[in-house]
Amino acid sequence: MSKDLRNPLARARGLGSAKEGVGHWMTQRVTAAALVFLTLWFLCTLLGLLHADYATARATLGKPWNAVLAIAFIVTMFRHAVLGLQVVIEDYVHTRWLEVASLVLIKFIAVLAALTGVLAVLRVALGS
Amino acid sequence: MAQTGRPLSPHLQVYKWQVQMVSSILHRATGIILAVGSLIITWGLASLAAGTEAYASFTACAGSALGMLVMLGWTLAFFYHLANGIRHLVQDTGKGYAIGSFVRSSWLSIIAAIVLTAITWAFVLTGGHA
Numbered sequence: 001m002s003k004d005l006r007n008p009l010a011r012a013r014g015l016g017s018a019k020e021g022v023g024h025w026m027t028q029r030v031t032a033a034a035l036v037f038l039t040l041w042f043l044c045t046l047l048g049l050l051h052a053d054y055a056t057a058r059a060t061l062g063k064p065w066n067a068v069l070a071i072a073f074i075v076t077m078f079r080h081a082v083l084g085l086q087v088v089i090e091d092y093v094h095t096r097w098l099e100v101a102s103l104v105l106i107k108f109i110a111v112l113a114a115l116t117g118v119l120a121v122l123r124v125a126l127g128s
Numbered sequence: 129m130a131q132t133g134r135p136l137s138p139h140l141q142v143y144k145w146q147v148q149m150v151s152s153i154l155h156r157a158t159g160i161i162l163a164v165g166s167l168i169i170t171w172g173l174a175s176l177a178a179g180t181e182a183y184a185s186f187t188a189c190a191g192s193a194l195g196m197l198v199m200l201g202w203t204l205a206f207f208y209h210l211a212n213g214i215r216h217l218v219q220d221t222g223k224g225y226a227i228g229s230f231v232r233s234s235w236l237s238i239i240a241a242i243v244l245t246a247i248t249w250a251f252v253l254t255g256g257h258a
Binding site: 029032033035036039040042043047050051054057058061070074077078081084085088109113114116117119120121123124 | 156159160162163166167169170173174176177178180183184206210213214216217220248251252255
């Protein structure tokens with residue numbers, strides 16, 4: 001016998017008491033798993049360029065695989081950062097208007113920074 | 129939430145400090161630090177795309193005493209968030225919640241962060257030839 005007291009429709013919708021399901025939780029974990037590899041790749045690439053001059057650094061980032069991984073790194077990093085900062089703000093900012101303003105602000109900053117980073121990598125990779 | 133003046137969570141002043149809470153607080157703190165660091169990474173990439181002059185001013189900032197200190201702090205924050213993040217992913221499978229293993233894995237994250245930071249900076253300071 002099922003002990004589930006929820007309405008079958010609510011169960012099928014899978015949105016839970018928070019009304020938005022497990023999307024935030026799951027995206028935080030999936031981006032975290034991706035970032036384990038992407039950040040280590042980034043750090044190793046950075047350490048390999050310790051004493052490199054401008055041309056070498058540019059040529060390294062411009063290689064197709066490095067450019068692809070750099071873009072994946074930037075996008076995933078800012079997505080993960082926004083999800084994390086969102087939870088911190090929701091937990092500790094108790095003034096409603098300040099909370100909402102902060103949540104919107106971090107999203108604007110993250111999107112602008114991510115676009116800036118992606119454009120930078122594309123300029124390097126495409127040589128303009 | 130209404131502003132009532134009552135004390136709100138986190139009640140840091142009434143708890144006895146334990147490594148479990150330190151590892152949790154550090155995860156959030158290092159996450160915030162890394163979020164700021166991500167803007168510096170973006171600055172570095174943008175300067176690389178902008179040309180030799182912009183890149184030279186970025187590497188001059190990064191190579192200064194303050195820049196090195198920031199990067200050392202970033203490395204420590206990064207390795208802690210990485211180690212403790214992997215710990216959280218393991219715990220998401222339902223493992224490691226017994227008090228003993230929870231405390232042990234908390235210490236493991238902290239020690240791993242210090243060791244990995246030391247190895248990375250030994251590599252940097254020996255000129256990348258180690």
